[in-house]
Amino acid sequence: MQFMSRQKKLLPNSHTELYGQCLQFYGQPPLENIALSEFETFAVERLKLLKTVENLGVSYVKLSEQYTKKLDQESKNLNFPYRADADDRKSQSGPSEIEKRRKDHISHFILRLAYCQTEDLRRWFIQQEVDLFRYRFSYLSSKQKLEFLHKNNLQYDAISVEEKKALQDKLVNSSYAVSGITVEDQDFYKVPFQDALDLVRTRKVYLKAGYVYIPHQDIVTIILNDFRTRLSKALALTARSLPAVHSDERLQPLLNHLSHAYVGQDYSIQKNVGKISLEQIDSLSGKSFPLCMRQLHQALRENHHLRHGGRMQYGLFLKGIGLSLEQALQFWRSEFIRGKVDADKFDKAYAYSIRHMFGKEGKRTDYTPYSCMKVILSNPPSQGDHHGCPFRHSDPELLKQKLQFYKVSPSGISQILELVKGMHYQLACQKYFELTHNIEDITFSLNHPNQYFVESQKVLGGGKDIKREMDTPQRSQENSGRGSAAAREAAAAANASQHLAEMTEELDSFFQDA
Incomplete structure (x- = not known):
C-alpha cells in the first residue's frame, strides 16, 4: 500500500538539494511517494526520539555532556542525524546521511499531523522539537551556523572589527562568558531587539538604539524563537487541513493512535500467570x-x-x-x-x-x-x-x-x-x-x-x-529511553527482522476501547 501525494515524486537530485544541510526549519513538506509501512515506522521512531528528548531534558542539564552523549546514542540507534555526523565531513552528502535527513524530514511532518489536534498535544510537540533543534544546532560549526542563517533568511549581520573595538567594554560587561581577550576574535550580531526579547529580559546582551549585540554562542536563542514561532503557525495551519487528511481511511486511525502511542512492551502474553496470589x-x-x-x-x-x-x-x-x-x-x-x-x-x-x-x-x-x-x-x-x-x-x-x-x-x-x-x-x-x-x-x-x-x-x-x-x-521495538546503550542496540537488532506490517496490528491493539 502506498501513501500517495498529489505532487510528483522527488528526483534524486531534488533529495540532494532538499537535504543538503544537516539542519532545517522544515519549511517545505515532503513531496514524494511513501509506503504506508514506512510512514508508520518513521512516525513511531521519531516519537521514540522525542520521548527521549523529554526524559533527558528533565533528568540532565540540557546540552551537558551526559545529555548529549545519551541523545547521540539514541539518535544513532534510531538512524536519525546526530553529533558524530557533523564531525564526519566525508559523510555530509553521502547516501546514508541523506537517508537519515530524509527520515528526519518526513517523520517530522507525519507527527505534525498527529500532534496538531489539540492545544496540549501542540504544546508538547513544539517543546520537544525545539529541544531537539537546540541540540542539533549546538553541534554545527561556526561556518555551518552562518550558512543556516542565510539559507533561512535570517540576515543578521556581524558587526565590523572597528565597531567591536569601539563597543568592547560594553560588550564585555553585558555579554555572558565573553572576556576582553576574546572579543576581537568573537563574532557579534546586530539584531533588532524585538527578535531577542529573552536575552534582553535576562540582561545577557548590550542594547543600543533598538538593536542588541549578540555573541556568536548566544545566537541560538534567536534561532529557537524563530523556529518555535514558525512551528506554532505551521501546526495551526495543519490543524485546518485535518478534515481532508482524515477522509483517507488508511491514515485517520494511524494519526489518532500516534498521539496516544506507546511503543514498548505490551504485557499481554502471560507467562507469569498465577505468579501473583x-x-x-x-x-x-x-x-x-x-x-x-x-x-x-x-x-x-x-x-x-x-x-x-x-x-x-x-x-x-x-x-x-x-x-x-x-x-x-x-x-x-x-x-x-x-x-x-x-x-x-x-x-x-x-x-x-x-x-x-x-x-x-x-x-x-x-x-x-x-x-x-x-x-x-x-x-x-x-x-x-x-x-x-x-x-x-x-x-x-x-x-x-x-x-x-x-x-x-x-x-x-x-x-x-x-x-x-x-x-x-x-x-x-x-x-x-x-x-x-x-x-x-x-x-x-x-x-x-x-x-x-x-x-x-x-x-x-x-x-x-x-x-x-x-x-x-x-x-x-524496545522503548527508546530504556536500559543501557548495549541493551538498546540488542533490542534494535532483535526487532529489525520483524515484518513492518506487524506494527499496524500492534498499534490497533494498543488502542482498542476495552
Whole structure:
C-alpha cells in the first residue's frame, strides 16, 4: 500500500538539494511517494526520539555532556542525524546521511499531523522539537551556523572589527562568558531587539538604539524563537487541513493512535500467570504499584466497587502482573459482594466483562494493559471515578495530600509538583518511583504501569530480576529511553527482522476501547 501525494515524486537530485544541510526549519513538506509501512515506522521512531528528548531534558542539564552523549546514542540507534555526523565531513552528502535527513524530514511532518489536534498535544510537540533543534544546532560549526542563517533568511549581520573595538567594554560587561581577550576574535550580531526579547529580559546582551549585540554562542536563542514561532503557525495551519487528511481511511486511525502511542512492551502474553496470589495484592499495592493503580486498589477496598473505567484500567493491570482469569473472578466477586452487589447480580452483570478482557467472550481479543499514554489521554475521569493518572487528573492540592499520606518527603513532593506543572506526567511518576524506592537515577524511561511494577520488583529483589517471566517477547521495538546503550542496540537488532506490517496490528491493539 502506498501513501500517495498529489505532487510528483522527488528526483534524486531534488533529495540532494532538499537535504543538503544537516539542519532545517522544515519549511517545505515532503513531496514524494511513501509506503504506508514506512510512514508508520518513521512516525513511531521519531516519537521514540522525542520521548527521549523529554526524559533527558528533565533528568540532565540540557546540552551537558551526559545529555548529549545519551541523545547521540539514541539518535544513532534510531538512524536519525546526530553529533558524530557533523564531525564526519566525508559523510555530509553521502547516501546514508541523506537517508537519515530524509527520515528526519518526513517523520517530522507525519507527527505534525498527529500532534496538531489539540492545544496540549501542540504544546508538547513544539517543546520537544525545539529541544531537539537546540541540540542539533549546538553541534554545527561556526561556518555551518552562518550558512543556516542565510539559507533561512535570517540576515543578521556581524558587526565590523572597528565597531567591536569601539563597543568592547560594553560588550564585555553585558555579554555572558565573553572576556576582553576574546572579543576581537568573537563574532557579534546586530539584531533588532524585538527578535531577542529573552536575552534582553535576562540582561545577557548590550542594547543600543533598538538593536542588541549578540555573541556568536548566544545566537541560538534567536534561532529557537524563530523556529518555535514558525512551528506554532505551521501546526495551526495543519490543524485546518485535518478534515481532508482524515477522509483517507488508511491514515485517520494511524494519526489518532500516534498521539496516544506507546511503543514498548505490551504485557499481554502471560507467562507469569498465577505468579501473583490474591493474598499478595494488598502488600504489593503499597510497595510496587504505581500511584494510579494504588489509588484504584484503595478505592476498591474502601468502596467495594469501581465504575467501568476503573475496572478496565485496574483489571487489565492485574491481568498483566499475573492474575489468572479464575483469580480475577474470585477477586472482583469477593470485593463486590461486600458492597451492594450480591453474588447472583455479580455473575449476571460483571463476570462477563472480566471474561471478556481475558479474551474468553465476545471477539475473544487478548486485551493489553493500558499504557501511561492511554491512561493520560483517553477517558478522563469524572466525579465518582477513580481511574486516570493522578499526576494528570488530580487537583495539585489533592495530589500533594495524597503524596504526604504516602510519606513522600516535602522536597520530593515539590519536585513532583514542579514536573506536573510542566505537564511532564510520566516523569512525575518516574520521580515518585525514585523517591519511594530510594533510588537517585533510574536507568529506564517509565511508560507503562506494568513496567513500573516489574522494575519495582527488581529493585525490591536487590537487583535480581525476580519477575523475569514477565519480560515477554516484544511485538514492537524496545522503548527508546530504556536500559543501557548495549541493551538498546540488542533490542534494535532483535526487532529489525520483524515484518513492518506487524506494527499496524500492534498499534490497533494498543488502542482498542476495552
